[in-house]
Amino acid sequence: MPEELKTKAIVVRAVPYHETDMIITLVSPEYGKLTATARGCLKPKAKLRYAAEPMNFGDYLLNGKGERYIIVDCSQIESFSSVTYDIEKFYAASLVLEVLAKLTPDEPEPALFLDALSALNDLTYSKKDTDEVVTDFLLAVLKDNGSDLDFSHCNVCKCDLTGDAYFDVADGIVCEHCKNFGATVIDGVSRAYIGGENRDIPHELKARANMLVAEILYSLLGTRIGSHYFAEQL
DSSP: OOSEEEEEEEEEEEEEETTTEEEEEEEETTTEEEEEEETTTTSTTOTTGGGGSTTOEEEEEEEEETTEEEEEEEEEEEOOGGGGGSHHHHHHHHHHHHHHHHHOOSSOOHHHHHHHHHHHHHHHHOOOOHHHHHHHHHHHHHHHTTOOOOSSBOTTTOOBOOSOEEEETTTEEEOGGGOOTTOEEEOHHHHHHHTTSOOOSOHHHHHHHHHHHHHHHHHHHOOOOOOHHHHTTO
16 A cells, blocks of 8 residues: 555544554545554644544545554544434444444455445434434345345245245245244344334334344354444343
């Protein structure tokens, strides 16, 4: 990578370093995951304090060699700061950042980046239900990775799914007659919710359905989501 790098990026993680610095993890649609130092950003009057805040989206100017960068400048595009005023939205936003960080290697993942940006925007500005933002984001992540699952039809016999369904890595979403031994049960309420047939259900049931989607994501992509969004449901 060049010694001076300019890119749009989202802050997915920030850790204090020494007395006044922060080590931040950025995700860029052009360069993938980057690590940079925000020098002096913990000082009370630091000009670039916002550049080290998780969820900050901006045009970053970095300088350095190899994998060691220093933030030289940042033009903020969006802070998404109002999400922090609502604990459920904050937990959902944290899930988005976690998935973005875990599924973005050193190589860029522009589709995932745009899905994460869209989810953060929905959580901040739209009236869309928080659980549904999480659902649609996780489904988009699966689609980005080649797993566009159909929760309305059996992936083997193509019959319409009207009640419970089942999932396994080999066959995807299937009916009771086509399931393999050990397949994960997707109850009828969760299946209809995930598939968009009926989203008028209580928060607790939406959260349960999202846990199932997260388990499917783990089975297919090997990424376990440990967000507070799920911890709060237990």
